[in-house]
Amino acid sequence: MDQTGEMVNKKRISESTIHRLSLYFRALSQLERENNETVSSKELAKREKLTPAQVRKDLSFFGSFGTRGLGYPVVELKNKIAAILGIDRSWKVALVGVGNIGSALVGYKEFTKQGFQIVKLFDNDQRKIGSNHKGIEVSDIDNIKEELTESDIELVILAVPAAVAQFVIDDVVRAGVKAILNFAPINLKVPDDIYLRNENMSMELEYLSFAMVNNHTPRKVR
Amino acid sequence: MDQTGEMVNKKRISESTIHRLSLYFRALSQLERENNETVSSKELAKREKLTPAQVRKDLSFFGSFGTRGLGYPVVELKNKIAAILGIDRSWKVALVGVGNIGSALVGYKEFTKQGFQIVKLFDNDQRKIGSNHKGIEVSDIDNIKEELTESDIELVILAVPAAVAQFVIDDVVRAGVKAILNFAPINLKVPDDIYLRNENMSMELEYLSFAMVNNHTPRKVR
């Protein structure tokens, strides 16, 4: 370890590589359903609109999983990637803000399949507190600190209005949660040791708008 | 123009720059609400966790909007960025798939504020066709070609199950739409002249999972 507490010699993996691992995982799941034993970097690349070299380079950061002349074993590689991404286990998730978007996310099967289980809901609306969504009772946001602290929830999805998002995330952080996915269109301040990702749909619409107005030729889609 | 029909000498603007323009727009909207006349690249950067140099470089691709020693005029810059992004106008949008996520998106105020107006809904579920969501009647997907062709809709949000997404997008493309925002977790095939963006929430959760498991220190949040 060095002074910052970081592993020395541990290669930096880029955000793009991690995102592509998700794509590989998705393609491999499909290949498995189609009963393919092996897959080449060429085929894997084609399925996610990438290049074969990119696929091989990405995988090479984590080991060598293929056989020359043959390709990669589908199921084995899928499991390896799941382990790398940390989705070879289940994560308990709490969702804060059971409104339009929050309700849509509760019970989204794809999350559960990937190991993300929403097991707790919070809101501050008296009409919602105590009500039941997909078998989960909505808790009072005022109890979030106690309820999260004594739970094994490590991840929170934040789906509250932007105006209150900073206050709510402060509570979430105080409750000891280290990873947060935020849907509010605002730059939230959190301590350095918290992993925070933002989902910003307007951004993608604006990208499309820009592309149309400017006849933009993107290097690639995302 | 060169052989490909592209403007020659038109600088390639990176995807990252375009996404940051959205962030600048958002920060400038807030600065306007706070009655700030001007803002420096330093302050703008701070508000979106970027660097001042990045802000200035991004803006410099499109012109020189600031005053040395003073900064950028808030309202003027906001309008300039809106024009660059193409959101200084209104875009008519159709949404296909009025399910969990689709319903959440209909009537999401933030979209309307940025000029994206959802004016048409499509579904294939007989129970939903004819019903009313936020004042919009749900149309039958079977009529999409005619209804879109004779409309001024230029953008489609696709919120149907992954299993049918390719068929539905084929219909959307045939109807002449050139820009699509897709929520289904699948790589859709479209002709080269179609702008397609994918919104993939699992990817962000998986990124968080990877970060936690690997003690990942990201270069920056997104």
Added chain:
DNA sequence: ATAATTTTGTGAAGCATTTCACATATTTGG
């Protein structure tokens, strides 16, 4: 009016990511 301060705009340098290209390993076909 002048000096000190602030802040932009931008080439150039530095850094990160992607693509190339090929040695190497393995399979496939005869």
Added chain:
DNA sequence: CCAAATATGTGAAATGCTTCACAAAATTAT
């Protein structure tokens, strides 16, 4: 069993993106 074909893994080159650093311009202070 050998030759041809296939496909990985990876340094090196190419490309792309971010940060640096500073001249130039404007403001602010005296």
